[in-house]
Amino acid sequence: MHNPVALGARNCLAGGFSRTSHIGVILTIYLNYVRIVFRCVWMSVNNKRAKFVELAENRVNRAIKDLQLIGNLSNRSAYEFTDTDVRKIFGALQRALDGAKARFSKQSEGSGGEFRL
Numbered sequence: 427m428h429n430p431v432a433l434g435a436r437n438c439l440a441g442g443f444s445r446t447s448h449i450g451v452i453l454t455i456y457l458n459y460v461r462i463v464f465r466c467v468w469m470s471v472n473n474k475r476a477k478f479v480e481l482a483e484n485r486v487n488r489a490i491k492d493l494q495l496i497g498n499l500s501n502r503s504a505y506e507f508t509d510t511d512v513r514k515i516f517g518a519l520q521r522a523l524d525g526a527k528a529r530f531s532k533q534s535e536g537s538g539g540e541f542r543l
Contacts (some may be wrong), residue, residue, distance in 0.1 A: 493519075 496515065499505055
C-alpha cells in the first residue's frame with residue numbers, strides 16, 4: 427500500500443495534485459497528529475500515576491518505620507517520660523496526620539461534602 431503523504435508529495439511535485447488527494451493527505455497528517463497527542467497525554471497520565479504510587483509507598487513505609495521507632499521510646503527501663511510527654515508527642519503526630527489528610531480531602535470533595543466521581 428502507498429504512503430498517502432509520500433504519494434501526495436510526489437503528485438504535488440509532478441504537478442498532478444488533485445483536490446481529493448490533497449484532502450486525503452491533510453486528513454492523514456491530522457489523524458497522525460491527533461494519535462501522537464493522544465499517546466503523549468495518555469503516557470503523561472500514566473507517568474503521574476506511577477510517580478504517585480512510587481513516592482506514596484516510599485513515604486508511607488518510612489513514616490510507619492519512624493512511628494515504630496517512636497513506639498520504642500515506651501520502654502520504661504531505658505527511658506524516663508511523663509504522661510504529659512506522651513500526650514504532646516501523640517498530639518503533634520495527630521495534628522500532622524490530620525493536616526496531611528485534609529490536603530487530600532480538599533481536592534476531592536465537591537460542594538456540600540458529598541462524595542462524587
